[in-house]
Amino acid sequence: MSGSAAHQIDPAERPEIDSVVVRFAGDSGDGIQLTGSRFTETVAIAGNDLETFPDFPAEIRAPVGTTYGVSAFQINFGSRTIMTSGDAPDVLVALNPAALKTNVGDLKPGGLVIVDTGTFIDKNFEKAGYPANPLEDGSLSRFQVFPIDISKQTLEAVKDSGVSKRDGLRAKNFWTLGLIDWMYDRDLAPTIKWIEAKFTKEPEVGKANVSALKAGHAYGETAEMPAGVRGVTIRPAEHAPGLYRTITGADSLAYGLIAGAQLAGLDLFFASYPITPASAVLHTLAGLKGYNVATFQAEDEIAAAAAAIGASYAGALGITSSSGPGMALKTEAIGLAIGVELPLVVLDTQRAGPSTGMPTKTEQSDLYLAVYGRNADAPVVVLSARSPSDAFDTAIEAIRIATKFMTPVILLSDTYIASAAEPWLIPDFGTYRPFPVKFRTEPEGFHPFLRDKDTLARPWVKPGTPGMAHRVGGLEKNFNSGHISYDPINHQRMTDVRKAKIDGVAKDIPAQAVDQGDSKGKVAVVGWGSTYGPISRAVGNLRREGKAVSHIHLRHLWPLPRNLGELLKGFDQVIVPEMNTGQLITMLRNQYLVPAEGLNKVMGRPFTISEIEAAIRSKLG
Amino acid sequence: MNDTVMPRALTPESFESDQEIRWCPGCGDYAIVKGVRKALAEIGTQPDQVVFVSGIGCASRFPYYMATYGFHTIHGRAPAIASGVKLANPALDVWVVGGDGDMLSIGGNHTMHAIRRNIDLNILLFNNEIYGLTKGQYSPTSRVGTRSPSTPMGSIDYPVNALLYALGAGAHFIARTVDTLQKHVPEVLKRAHAHKGASFVEIIQNCIVYNDGAFDHFTAKDVASERQLLLEHGKPLRFGKKLDKGLRFDPKAMRLEVVQVGEGGVPESELVVHDETNLSLASMLAALEPPTFPIALGVIYCNPAESYDHAFTGQLEAARAKAPKADINALLRKGHTWNIGTPR
Numbered sequence: 001m002s003g004s005a006a007h008q009i010d011p012a013e014r015p016e017i018d019s020v021v022v023r024f025a026g027d028s029g030d031g032i033q034l035t036g037s038r039f040t041e042t043v044a045i046a047g048n049d050l051e052t053f054p055d056f057p058a059e060i061r062a063p064v065g066t067t068y069g070v071s072a073f074q075i076n077f078g079s080r081t082i083m084t085s086g087d088a089p090d091v092l093v094a095l096n097p098a099a100l101k102t103n104v105g106d107l108k109p110g111g112l113v114i115v116d117t118g119t120f121i122d123k124n125f126e127k128a129g130y131p132a133n134p135l136e137d138g139s140l141s142r143f144q145v146f147p148i149d150i151s152k153q154t155l156e157a158v159k160d161s162g163v164s165k166r167d168g169l170r171a172k173n174f175w176t177l178g179l180i181d182w183m184y185d186r187d188l189a190p191t192i193k194w195i196e197a198k199f200t201k202e203p204e205v206g207k208a209n210v211s212a213l214k215a216g217h218a219y220g221e222t223a224e225m226p227a228g229v230r231g232v233t234i235r236p237a238e239h240a241p242g243l244y245r246t247i248t249g250a251d252s253l254a255y256g257l258i259a260g261a262q263l264a265g266l267d268l269f270f271a272s273y274p275i276t277p278a279s280a281v282l283h284t285l286a287g288l289k290g291y292n293v294a295t296f297q298a299e300d301e302i303a304a305a306a307a308a309i310g311a312s313y314a315g316a317l318g319i320t321s322s323s324g325p326g327m328a329l330k331t332e333a334i335g336l337a338i339g340v341e342l343p344l345v346v347l348d349t350q351r352a353g354p355s356t357g358m359p360t361k362t363e364q365s366d367l368y369l370a371v372y373g374r375n376a377d378a379p380v381v382v383l384s385a386r387s388p389s390d391a392f393d394t395a396i397e398a399i400r401i402a403t404k405f406m407t408p409v410i411l412l413s414d415t416y417i418a419s420a421a422e423p424w425l426i427p428d429f430g431t432y433r434p435f436p437v438k439f440r441t442e443p444e445g446f447h448p449f450l451r452d453k454d455t456l457a458r459p460w461v462k463p464g465t466p467g468m469a470h471r472v473g474g475l476e477k478n479f480n481s482g483h484i485s486y487d488p489i490n491h492q493r494m495t496d497v498r499k500a501k502i503d504g505v506a507k508d509i510p511a512q513a514v515d516q517g518d519s520k521g522k523v524a525v526v527g528w529g530s531t532y533g534p535i536s537r538a539v540g541n542l543r544r545e546g547k548a549v550s551h552i553h554l555r556h557l558w559p560l561p562r563n564l565g566e567l568l569k570g571f572d573q574v575i576v577p578e579m580n581t582g583q584l585i586t587m588l589r590n591q592y593l594v595p596a597e598g599l600n601k602v603m604g605r606p607f608t609i610s611e612i613e614a615a616i617r618s619k620l621g
Numbered sequence: 622m623n624d625t626v627m628p629r630a631l632t633p634e635s636f637e638s639d640q641e642i643r644w645c646p647g648c649g650d651y652a653i654v655k656g657v658r659k660a661l662a663e664i665g666t667q668p669d670q671v672v673f674v675s676g677i678g679c680a681s682r683f684p685y686y687m688a689t690y691g692f693h694t695i696h697g698r699a700p701a702i703a704s705g706v707k708l709a710n711p712a713l714d715v716w717v718v719g720g721d722g723d724m725l726s727i728g729g730n731h732t733m734h735a736i737r738r739n740i741d742l743n744i745l746l747f748n749n750e751i752y753g754l755t756k757g758q759y760s761p762t763s764r765v766g767t768r769s770p771s772t773p774m775g776s777i778d779y780p781v782n783a784l785l786y787a788l789g790a791g792a793h794f795i796a797r798t799v800d801t802l803q804k805h806v807p808e809v810l811k812r813a814h815a816h817k818g819a820s821f822v823e824i825i826q827n828c829i830v831y832n833d834g835a836f837d838h839f840t841a842k843d844v845a846s847e848r849q850l851l852l853e854h855g856k857p858l859r860f861g862k863k864l865d866k867g868l869r870f871d872p873k874a875m876r877l878e879v880v881q882v883g884e885g886g887v888p889e890s891e892l893v894v895h896d897e898t899n900l901s902l903a904s905m906l907a908a909l910e911p912p913t914f915p916i917a918l919g920v921i922y923c924n925p926a927e928s929y930d931h932a933f934t935g936q937l938e939a940a941r942a943k944a945p946k947a948d949i950n951a952l953l954r955k956g957h958t959w960n961i962g963t964p965r
């Protein structure tokens with residue numbers, strides 16, 4: 001199970017550590033994301049827990065060697081439970097000066113920097129904005145620097161594989177991966193297998209990559225390492241037994257939507273317009289049409305929402321997906337789905353900033369938009385996923401609520417969740433309870449806004465059903481007939497019933513549980529979405545010190561769980577960390593009049609554990 | 622109970638809903654709804670297999686007056702919503718209705734893409750060259766100089782020709798008719814319905830309140846036959862009360878010209894013969910404007926190609942044939958997996 005079976009190394013030579021954070025950084029043409037995902041798989045196979053954070057530039061082909069063309073991939077892995085992609089890297093691999101410049105500031109003091117000296121030339125210093133060679137001016141004295149001419153080593157390794165110098169140099173990332181594999185005692189076999197499968201059409205390139213990988217590994221075994229650089233052992237983590245895979249949030253959402261549609265007994269119709277970082281879900285689903293999925297790339301986000309609503313009207317499950325700017329465009333159509341009371345799932349993979357902002361960076365700033373952001377009184381259900389694996393169940397929950405209550409449901413994800421990967425104990429789908437939709441086919445006593453007594457949902461009729469032809473629209477409807485109505489009392493009644501229906505969802509969702517700690521105490525940290533990892537670890541650390549801190553994490557953001565107010569009142573202080581300027585906190589104060597305090601960060605990056613830990617500590621006094 | 626399931630013999634009344642019509646008395650939309658009901662009765666699809674999707678505007682009130690399934694949506698988005706309806710349930714007979722503002726201004730983008738994709742929708746644009754519902758502002762089809770509440774000194778932007786726009790978007794079927802032509806409307810609509818793929822029909826409609834008489838120069842009884850060219854596939858382009866005028870192609874100028882036919886004029890053999898599959902001819906016909914030319918009415922272009930919904934369904938079926946069980950457990954376990962501590 002552990003990769004160490006391949007070569008028996010005296011553990012005494014390899015000190016044991018329980019976790020490490022490694023960041024690969026290089027030019028966007030250096031294959032950094034590929035290196036990261038290959039290393040992730042190797043780490044997963046070795047049984048470690050892990051969390052990754054790919055961080056790539058918005059520009060597709062930024063000029064080579066520039067700081068804005070730097071692509072990075074961070075992985076935190078270990079023998080203990082890993083909750084985040086790591087506060088600060090222990091090891092930084094920088095394949096050019098620009099990568100060093102943009103990443104070294106994050107490195108832990110005393111951390112290890114591996115640089116490819118082959119790229120440390122005047123031209124590249126200039127592009128990176130270094131006045132002189134940073135390896136020689138003492139600016140890295142806080143760190144342990146391991147300079148290797150990776151470019152040269154790679155060219156040497158691939159010289160017999162028959163590829164051009166240019167293609168040979170491209171194998172640099174595999175050389176680097178080989179070295180890191182050596183450092184953490186990882187088996188090369190899975191990567192070799194992957195390379196061979198990937199490059200069947202270009203066997204020389206495949207061969208070059210394998211040679212580079214092996215050479216990097218051999219370098220670690222044979223070359224003399226600078227003092228302090230040595231291989232280490234990280235034992236497998238204690239995972240619950242079962243079958244695992246790695247999963248990104250985007251794939252998890254896609255699978256969850258397919259699963260949810262199947263539990264509802266519906267075909268899934270997914271309409272979207274490309275936008276970073278939401279497109280990944282569209283791409284995954286487009287490749288899974290065999291699973292009763294239809295995907296439609298619309299002409300814009302308005303059309304995507306509109307087509308999804310049309311599909312729901314026709315009796316399929318309409319889903320639309322976007323990110324910030326695209327969500328803004330969908331607003332009017334969501335209002336229509338609220339007005340005609342059709343199921344619709346709207347996926348929002350949040351990204352940073354107003355307008356275009358920082359398209360590849362993470363943020364949680366669409367909560368107001370989701371809960372309040374429409375004209376008129378237009379309530380919807382809002383959910384959020386807390387992690388890549390959690391996205392699967394959240395997607396199913398979104399579909400369950402949308403179809404049971406005939407309402408749009410907005411599901412909030414974010415850039416971090418969408419692109420991060422983690423090991424996932426694959427659930428047995430057979431254990432999920434189906435929630436089959438019952439279309440109305442009985443004409444007797446029918447009108448389109450007749451309501452179910454419990455859920456207040458209206459009947460769903462598939463056009464084409466004999467004897468059931470009817471008209472719906474965005475104009476206000478008479479409560480008793482579904483016909484157009486401008487009657488003032490009727491409008492009050494319809495507005496009230498639309499609100500009551502959504503409020504009533506609270507009766508149908510689980511009471512809010514406490515994720516860690518007691519349900520009363522000094523401090524409760526309340527979070528939603530992708531802050532789960534850092535909050536959870538920070539609270540765990542403090543609890544181990546005996547501090548009375550609890551962690552509450554919300555999946556259901558609207559309506560809020562029915563016991564949440566009571567729960568919050570059991571704590572002296574409530575802290576709400578959010579990657580926005582304070583949106584959930586406003587909702588909590590508004591709903592429960594609790595004196596909650598915010599911890600807010602909008603830097604395009606997740607919270608670090610230590611930031612949250614420090615904030616809680618300051619409250620504990 | 623059975624009578625709801627048994628197909629009924631259809632009459633225009635079979636398509637009449639119980640809703641009282643709320644258009645202004647004398648509005649051209651009344652005549653259109655009559656024509657549509659008549660066409661549908663003759664087409665013979667049961668009302669509950671038919672869906673009308675509309676945007677917002679006077680024209681878009683249309684679905685409420687039809688005893689079919691109907692969806693009155695939001696301004697301009699009907700073609701996109703109808704696309705979702707058709708793709709989710711291709712067996713339905715889907716019609717889209719909207720005004721010139723709805724489909725060419727706010728929804729121009731969706732109109733273009735529904736046409737470009739060639740989704741099997743029957744798209745009916747009621748062109749009254751004005752924003753009726755919002756009380757008479759000029760529209761993207763209004764002629765230069767149109768005085769309206771928002772253009773008291775006359776509009777200054779050039780109008781769009783709906784049919785040329787559709788052709789530019791790659792339409793495979795375009796046709797034009799006029800609200801008052803009670804026989805012509807159903808014939809054109811039946812052709813639109815028979816065409817698989819997006820069918821785009823411009824229906825000239827008089828807004829009696831805000832743009833009355835805008836089309837009189839070719840619809841008024843005394844000028845109609847002189848100013849209307851009724852197209853028939855395979856027939857020479859003739860018009861006029863005595864069919865004494867025709868259109869001939871001037872190859873030097875590369876355009877159509879009006880000629881006198883018969884006595885004292887040219888022989889019929891010199892006239893252009895209507896060919897619905899000829900794109901160049903279609904562009905010329907769509908562009909004709911009275912009073913210099915007659916307005917072209919009928920099917921201007923019909924040149925079928927595979928519809929998007931057909932290809933779409935084909936891809937779904939091919940993919941489903943490969944994963945016939947849609948097994949979620951298998952999906953989740955695809956790719957690399959590993960076991961931890963599972964008992965052997």
Ligand SMILES: Cc1ncc(C[n+]2csc(CCOP(=O)(O)OP(=O)(O)O)c2C)c(N)n1
Nearest residue numbers: 677678679680696720721722723752753754
């Ligand atoms: C988003 C939005 N913007 C504006 C309106 C107001 N509005 C309703 S109908 C309409 C134009 C109607 O003109 P047209 O589409 O030509 O239809 P007609 O009434 O002439 O049949 C406008 C601007 C609206 N309902 N929604």
Ligand code: SF4
Nearest residue numbers: 645648679753828829
């Ligand atoms: S305003 Fe014009 S288009 Fe609208 S109903 Fe009245 S006459 Fe018809």
Ligand SMILES: [Mg+2]
Nearest residue numbers: 720721751753
């Ligand atoms: Mg109009």
